Amino acid sequence: MAKLTLQIDGKTIETESGRTILEVCKENDIHILTMCHLKGITDVGACRLCLVEIEGVSKLLSACTTKIADKMVVRTDTEKIKRYQRITTELFAAERNHVCSVCIANGHCELQKLAYDVKMDHIRYPYLFPQCEVDTSHPLYVLDHNRCIVCTRCVRVCAEVEGAYNWDVMNRGTNVRVISDFNTPWGESVTCTDCGKCVEACPTGALWPKAVVQGQLNKAPQMISELIEKRKMKL
Amino acid sequence: MDNSNKKQIVISPVTRIEGHAKISLQMDDSGQVTDARFHVNEFRGFEKFCEGRLYTEMPVISARICGICPVSHAISSVKACEMIQGVEPTYAGNLLRRLMHVGQNISSHALAFFHLSSPDLLLGYDSDPAKRNILGIAEKYRDVAIRGIRLRKFGQEISERITGKKIHAMGIAPGGIAFPLTEENRLALLNWIPEAKETIHIGINIIKKFHDENEAMVKSFSPTPTLYLGTVGSGGQHELYDGKLRFVDADGVILQDHVEPKRYLEFIAERSVNWSYLKSPYYKPYGFEKGIYRVGPLARLNVASRMKTPEAQVEFEQFKKINNSKPVHGTFYFHYARLIEALSGIEEAEIILNDKLITDKHVQHFARWNNHVGIGCSEAPRGTLFHHYITENTGKIKKVNLLIATGQNNPAMNRSILDVAQQYIHGDKIEEGMLNRVESAIRCYDPCLSCSTHAMGDMPFMVELVNAEGKILKRIARDN
Numbered sequence: 001m002a003k004l005t006l007q008i009d010g011k012t013i014e015t016e017s018g019r020t021i022l023e024v025c026k027e028n029d030i031h032i033l034t035m036c037h038l039k040g041i042t043d044v045g046a047c048r049l050c051l052v053e054i055e056g057v058s059k060l061l062s063a064c065t066t067k068i069a070d071k072m073v074v075r076t077d078t079e080k081i082k083r084y085q086r087i088t089t090e091l092f093a094a095e096r097n098h099v100c101s102v103c104i105a106n107g108h109c110e111l112q113k114l115a116y117d118v119k120m121d122h123i124r125y126p127y128l129f130p131q132c133e134v135d136t137s138h139p140l141y142v143l144d145h146n147r148c149i150v151c152t153r154c155v156r157v158c159a160e161v162e163g164a165y166n167w168d169v170m171n172r173g174t175n176v177r178v179i180s181d182f183n184t185p186w187g188e189s190v191t192c193t194d195c196g197k198c199v200e201a202c203p204t205g206a207l208w209p210k211a212v213v214q215g216q217l218n219k220a221p222q223m224i225s226e227l228i229e230k231r232k233m234k235l
Numbered sequence: 236m237d238n239s240n241k242k243q244i245v246i247s248p249v250t251r252i253e254g255h256a257k258i259s260l261q262m263d264d265s266g267q268v269t270d271a272r273f274h275v276n277e278f279r280g281f282e283k284f285c286e287g288r289l290y291t292e293m294p295v296i297s298a299r300i301c302g303i304c305p306v307s308h309a310i311s312s313v314k315a316c317e318m319i320q321g322v323e324p325t326y327a328g329n330l331l332r333r334l335m336h337v338g339q340n341i342s343s344h345a346l347a348f349f350h351l352s353s354p355d356l357l358l359g360y361d362s363d364p365a366k367r368n369i370l371g372i373a374e375k376y377r378d379v380a381i382r383g384i385r386l387r388k389f390g391q392e393i394s395e396r397i398t399g400k401k402i403h404a405m406g407i408a409p410g411g412i413a414f415p416l417t418e419e420n421r422l423a424l425l426n427w428i429p430e431a432k433e434t435i436h437i438g439i440n441i442i443k444k445f446h447d448e449n450e451a452m453v454k455s456f457s458p459t460p461t462l463y464l465g466t467v468g469s470g471g472q473h474e475l476y477d478g479k480l481r482f483v484d485a486d487g488v489i490l491q492d493h494v495e496p497k498r499y500l501e502f503i504a505e506r507s508v509n510w511s512y513l514k515s516p517y518y519k520p521y522g523f524e525k526g527i528y529r530v531g532p533l534a535r536l537n538v539a540s541r542m543k544t545p546e547a548q549v550e551f552e553q554f555k556k557i558n559n560s561k562p563v564h565g566t567f568y569f570h571y572a573r574l575i576e577a578l579s580g581i582e583e584a585e586i587i588l589n590d591k592l593i594t595d596k597h598v599q600h601f602a603r604w605n606n607h608v609g610i611g612c613s614e615a616p617r618g619t620l621f622h623h624y625i626t627e628n629t630g631k632i633k634k635v636n637l638l639i640a641t642g643q644n645n646p647a648m649n650r651s652i653l654d655v656a657q658q659y660i661h662g663d664k665i666e667e668g669m670l671n672r673v674e675s676a677i678r679c680y681d682p683c684l685s686c687s688t689h690a691m692g693d694m695p696f697m698v699e700l701v702n703a704e705g706k707i708l709k710r711i712a713r714d715n
């Protein structure tokens with residue numbers, strides 16, 4: 001593969017082409033905030049947290065979906081980027097009902113951690129308080145739309161890793177919902193294999209096992225990435 | 236009715252109780268207080284917004300109802316969950332939960348006595364209101380204040396050392412508890428016992444001295460007889476965590492004994508009143524007028540046949556002498572009862588911490604949703620607390636009923652206020668010390684308003700009133 005040279009945050013990096021800015025950053029210990037990205041599954045650029053500035057490009061681009069190019073000059077740490085990350089995080093928190101104190105994921109939540117990372121001390125947008133369902137129909141797991149940020153990690157993991165294609169997304173805007181099969185209760189799904197990979201992949205308290213209470217949740221999304229690696233190696 | 240010949244005295248807000256409240260006293264032309272009402276304006280609608288959640292989330296959600304008694308909510312709740320699952324907690328898990336429950340009771344009683352009530356007792360009812368608080372105590376009785384604060388801390392540390400959280404206890408889970416207790420934490424808690432006992436005895440001496448020096452006032456302080464409800468153990472002993480219901484009448488005759496808490500609706504009915512968010516429960520077989528009952532420390536000592544622990548038993552026997560082994564009705568004795576319970580709690584904590592299996596790692600059983608209905612009960616610091624859930628298939632909550640101590644004491648509390656007001660307020664002669672005694676009647680019940688005003692639905696006008704405190708006043712004036 002062709003070699004190319006680019007600059008990220010002033011650092012000159014030589015690497016192979018065909019890779020995303022995010023991959024290259026990770027390899028070079030340049031920290032970028034992400035949410036919808038999960039190593040090993042297809043990136044879709046849904047959350048807009050990994051935005052970077054590229055010299056000569058007027059808008060911010062998502063690092064997880066933008067491929068590197070020769071002589072590219074990338075910045076990941078500008079004030080503008082930080083401002084957008086903070087806005088994005090606030091909008092996540094304002095859109096549905098994130099009451100961490102009673103949430104199953106309290107203390108074990110990527111969104112909560114993100115809020116700390118961007119130093120979100122208050123929210124400047126009005127809360128929407130939508131009426132969201134809690135789907136308790138599955139014998140083992142719960143889907144609480146109140147906590148879903150529609151990162152679609154569950155959708156992609158189910159399709160790409162388990163191959164079950166149980167999850168999909170319907171509607172637009174604030175009405176967007178993750179759905180099981182053709183928008184039927186999860187417990188009635190004919191495609192779900194009960195494998196639990198979506199639950200492990202979910203960054204928030206939207207998907208969780210019924211067997212746990214607050215304080216006991218311990219998700220391992222990296223396990224999915226490792227699984228993918230192991231399969232590639234045909235061990 | 237014509238309003239012109241009536242005066243209304245409004246005391247608001249009642250200081251030094253949890254949450255917000257208002258008392259209004261109705262006076263006629265001759266200066267006689269004719270009616271007393273304790274208003275609760277705070278509104279939290281917990282029952283409503285729990286609908287649609289998974290039942291196993293309830294221990295955590297309901298612990299947020301109140302910052303003083305979160306463990307009691309979590310315990311009543313987790314028992315309801317266990318009834319839904321049809322599962323028993325593990326031995327160690329159950330014991331740790333019992334320990335947390337005891338710890339909360341100690342903290343809450345320490346707060347009620349040392350922070351909220353001792354200013355009246357040590358500084359006097361007629362002392363400067365600006366200094367009649369824990370800071371005033373710290374100035375004049377430094378040791379008492381510090382000990383009170385530390386005793387509260389002991390209770391909270393129990394929760395912290397088991398679950399990692401001081402106040403809103405985590406980890407209380409159907410089937411037991413999420414985390415085992417480490418040996419290090421067990422020893423650290425045991426260390427507290429001698430100091431905690433000493434502090435409680437200091438408190439007991441304060442209250443006894445006050446009783447001796449103010450005998451007439453203490454005896455005549457709202458002594459209206461009521462029925463009592465509390466839970467007791469299998470031998471009729473005082474029991475806060477796992478007891479069965481016992482009702483006694485004003486003479487101490489046992490009306491119902493060893494009733495399974497899940498049968499509570501056979502014996503308790505609730506009536507909504509239009510001037511308060513608190514529902515008014517009563518003992519069903521006697522009807523609303525005659526069925527006024529009380530719960531809480533005084534009630535629990537009135538229903539119990541004995542205490543479980545030796546030092547508390549010694550005090551209990553003295554307590555029983557107050558009214559020749561019959562129920563003690565004087566509302567002022569709430570304080571004494573609370574301290575006896577705290578002493579018993581400290582002794583019980585010591586016993587639990589010395590149990591060989593307390594650090595056992597097998598803390599939780601696992602089960603799934605099995606039954607639609609769950610009812611759980613425990614004695615919160617302020618009285619018997621019921622959680623009642625109805626679920627759909629797979630465990631989604633359809634309906635929640637919370638029957639809370641302050642709500643159950645509500646009718647008796649109004650009667651006590653009226654008693655005190657009639658005794659201390661005549662005509663226009665109203666001094667600060669007198670008004671304070673009315674407040675103090677309420678404070679005897681240690682009402683926890685944030686956790687009692689949880690309901691909505693029965694009173695359609697509640698929602699329109701929630702943000703406007705003054706409007707209730709007008710409504711009442713119109714009603715009269």
Ligand code: SF4
Nearest residue numbers: 098100103109204205
């Ligand atoms: S999902 Fe995360 S951010 Fe949302 S309420 Fe739960 S803990 Fe908080």
Ligand code: SF4
Nearest residue numbers: 148149151152154202
């Ligand atoms: S359920 Fe979880 S993983 Fe799926 S879209 Fe929502 S937040 Fe993402």
Ligand code: FES
Nearest residue numbers: 036045047048064
């Ligand atoms: S991680 Fe790149 S857009 Fe979400």
Ligand SMILES: [Fe+2]
Nearest residue numbers: 301304683686
């Ligand atoms: Fe409370």
